[in-house]
Amino acid sequence: MxxxxxxxxxxxxxxxxxxxxxxxxxxxxxxxxxxxxxxxxxxxxxxxxxxxxxxxxxxxxxxxxxxxxxxxxxxxxxxxxxxxxxxxxxxxxxxxxxxxxxxxxxxxxxSEQHAWFANSRASRDGSLADWYVWSDPKPDGTAPNNWLSIFGGSAWHWDPRREQYYLHNFLASQPDLNLHNxxxxxxxxxxxxxxxxxxxxxxxxxxxxxxxxxxxxxxxxxxxxxxxxxxxxxxxxxxxxxxxxxxxxxxxxxxxxxxxxxxxxxxxxxxxxxxxxxxxxxxxxxxxxxxxxxxxxxxxxxxxxxxxxxxxxxxxxxxxxxxxxxxxxxxxxxxxxxxxxxxxxxxxxxxxxxxxxxxxxxxxxxxxxxxxxxxxxxxxxxxxxxxxxxxxxxxxxxxxxxxxxxxxxxxxxxxxxxxxxxxxxxxxxxxxxxxxxxxxxxxxxxxxxxxxxxxxxxxxGKHAALKVGRQEGVYVFTDVLHFQRVTEEETIFCAFNMSDTPSMHSLPSGTWKTIGRKIGSASPSPDGRLHLGPWQVCLAKKISEAAQSAPP
Known part of the structure; x- marks a missing residue:
């Protein structure tokens, strides 16, 4: 088997x-x-x-x-x-x-409705008392520090059961767990x-x-x-x-x-x-x-x-x-x-x-x-x-x-x-x-x-260089972004014209084959110049010398 x-x-x-x-x-x-x-x-x-x-x-x-x-x-x-x-x-x-x-x-x-929090807020001496971030107030009754909540206001909420503040980085109904425990x-x-x-x-x-x-x-x-x-x-x-x-x-x-x-x-x-x-x-x-x-x-x-x-x-x-x-x-x-x-x-x-x-x-x-x-x-x-x-x-x-x-x-x-x-x-x-x-x-x-x-x-999914290859040669010319994705077996050149303005470029040295036609990849002209229209890309794969010299 x-x-x-x-x-x-x-x-x-x-x-x-x-x-x-x-x-x-x-x-x-x-x-x-x-x-x-x-x-x-x-x-x-x-x-x-x-x-x-x-x-x-x-x-x-x-x-x-x-x-x-x-x-x-x-x-x-x-x-x-x-x-x-x-x-x-x-x-x-x-x-x-x-x-x-x-x-x-x-x-x-x-949530404040989690059983852990219900136990924690019930008493300062309970089994889960320190499962959340609690603190006594300052002597004047205000919050322990200046921390703010992403959702607005102080990150501290007063709880009358324990007569302490608890931390909430988000809503007051979302108490923060104490992962130091x-x-x-x-x-x-x-x-x-x-x-x-x-x-x-x-x-x-x-x-x-x-x-x-x-x-x-x-x-x-x-x-x-x-x-x-x-x-x-x-x-x-x-x-x-x-x-x-x-x-x-x-x-x-x-x-x-x-x-x-x-x-x-x-x-x-x-x-x-x-x-x-x-x-x-x-x-x-x-x-x-x-x-x-x-x-x-x-x-x-x-x-x-x-x-x-x-x-x-x-x-x-x-x-x-x-x-x-x-x-x-x-x-x-x-x-x-x-x-x-x-x-x-x-x-x-x-x-x-x-x-x-x-x-x-x-x-x-x-x-x-x-x-x-x-x-x-x-x-x-x-x-x-x-x-x-x-x-x-x-x-x-x-x-x-x-x-x-x-x-x-x-x-x-x-x-x-x-x-x-x-x-x-x-x-x-x-x-x-x-x-x-x-x-x-x-x-x-x-x-x-x-x-x-x-x-x-x-x-x-068809190109390992795009999935796991390293990135090389990141370059910007006007509104065009260039880079290469590289593995031992494959090198892919990527160019993106991120504007409404046409742009003219050259491919890196070497022999390149245009790929990605289904996603609108542009092809260079016979003299090797690359014309990128507005919001156009060019994707090209490098052809090795061995592949160029191989018999058809």
Whole structure:
């Protein structure tokens, strides 16, 4: 009998990961909220994209004050999404389709309704009394320090039961766990083991750099105005006024990451993807958190999720920084996700520009993350205050309208009720503009952006240099970005004209063959000159001297 082939432990390198926000993907029971059986129903579509894995945003039991990122039970499914049996169906359907499953895990905080917090707040002497970050007030009754919450105001909330403050980096209903306590770490590791034993292929760790706070609760220093950045939070948020050296980004994080990696290494071919939420140190932390066999497999920072337009110079700047501070790490890149305005709207992209960015994402070193609907060219929906669900948006309205505009339901068939998402009333409204971008309509249109994404993903999958090759020769000329991806067997030249202006260039020395015609790759003229039209790319493979001299 032939032994079954062992799974590839490095499948995640160069992988393409499709993020599913389950509330908005597919509703299977007409309550207007997407669910796990909805994912099962649409797994064939996801497989048709050619992606390697799905990342599912939280579906755990939760009061949904932050829509699942406030967990009240890590080891159960919230009834609005289904049951554990439904989750098992997702695993089975995905694996049958050749797709791995990564689930979103929130380790830095829980819901105030979690049993751990109920025990902790009941008494200063209880068995879980120090499972969360508690502190006495200052002598004048004010909060222990100057730390701020991302969602606005102080990061401390007074609890009359204990007559102490507890820390919350996000909503007051999301108390921060005390990971300095080894029992808390062990409990979280057991949560991971629960899902690994259920068949998941890895975890996306939410805000992984928020896991630890300074034991001594020292104040954060101020940032000078010119140092402030709105990469992570909108400019109207005073969170940007501090350098958060004590409330997050603590060195103790690396020791816990080592414990996480040791657990993951007990299982075959599982992976980890960390989200690093920091406006100034994201790439540096990416390098620290993914460097070596006792770290996370990959991380992503917010550089390409920023409001700042992503032009050729900015891409080169980020790639140069990665080479300096994360050369031995493994990045993951995304242009959109559930927390930021969709990039088609954020950067004001034309259809041609959207295609170029899709191709660029597939050519960058590291893993690539797509957000549901990105492949359809969905734009940000305009949500009225009356329809707004996001607490972040309600706090800073109207200067910041929150995250609901990127969380509206998927559009499957423009001829069906609610574009095929639900036969009930959707939890967020759909716009007519996005309805016309539905999957059904694009499947029938050969030139639709959906097919471009499929072709770009397939192109990446055919070339090892794009999946795992090193990057060399990053260069910018006017608005054109050049670089090469290189393995021992293959060298691919990539050029991107990130503007509305035509540009003339030359290929590097050597003999090159144009590839990627299905995704619009330009060919050089007979004299070797390369004419790039607006938002056009050139992808070319180097032909070795041996291949040139080989007989036909």
């Amino acid at each position: 032939t032994e079954p082939e062992s799974p590839d432990p490095d499948w995640w390198r160069g992988s393409v990961i499709y993020q599913i926000y389950p509330r908005s993907f597919q509703d299977s029971n007409a309550d207007g909220i997407g669910d796990l059986q909805g994912i099962v129903q649409r797994i064939g579509y996801v497989a048709s994209l050619g992606v390697d894995a799905i990342w599912i945003s939280p579906f755990y039991r939760s009061p949904m004050k932050d829509f699942g990122y406030d967990v009240s039970d890590y080891c159960d499914v919230d009834p609005i999404f289904g049951s554990l049996a439904d989750f098992d169906d997702v695993i089975a359907a995905a694996h049958d389709a050749g797709i791995r499953v990564i689930i979103d895990l929130v380790l830095s905080h829980t 080894p029992h808390v770490q062990s409990a979280l590791l057991e949560v991971m083991r629960f899902w690994l034993n259920r068949g998941v292929d890895g975890f996306r760790f939410d805000t992984v750099n928020f896991l630890f706070a300074d034991k001594d609760l020292r104040d954060n220093p101020a940032l000078e105005k010119e140092q402030r950045s709105d990469i992570l939070t909108p400019s109207v948020n005073p969170y940007n006024y501090q350098d958060h050296v004590n409330s997050k980004n603590r060195p103790e994080t690396l020791d816990f990451i080592a414990r996480i990696r040791a657990l993951l290494d007990e299982y075959d071919a599982v992976t980890s993807l960390g989200e690093i939420g920091d406006a100034t140190k994201g790439l540096q932390l990416l390098g620290e958190y993914t460097r070596g066999a006792d770290r996370l497999h990959m991380c992503y920072a917010f550089e390409f999720l920023a409001v700042e337009p992503l032009n050729a110079s900015r891409v080169a700047e980020v790639l140069y920084a990665v080479n300096q501070v994360a050369r031995d790490g493994w990045p993951a890149w995304a242009f959109s996700n559930h927390d930021v305005m969709r990039h088609a709207s954020r950067w004001g992209l034309s259809p041609a520009a959207q295609r170029l960015y899709a191709t660029l994402l597939m050519c960058l070193p590291g893993a690539a993350c797509l957000y549901q609907g990105e492949e359809l060219g969905l734009e940000e929906d305009d949500i009225s205050f009356e329809d707004l669900q996001d607490p972040y948006g309600r706090e800073f309205w109207p200067e910041y309208k929150g995250r609901d505009g990127c969380r509206t339901p998927m559009v499957w068939d423009q001829t069906e009720s609610n574009a095929g998402f639900s036969s009930g009333v959707p939890w967020l409204p759909l716009s007519n503009e996005n309805r016309h971008r539905a999957v059904h309509a694009q499947e029938a249109e050969p030139g639709a952006i959906l097919h471009h994404y499929r072709n770009a993903i397939a192109f990446r």
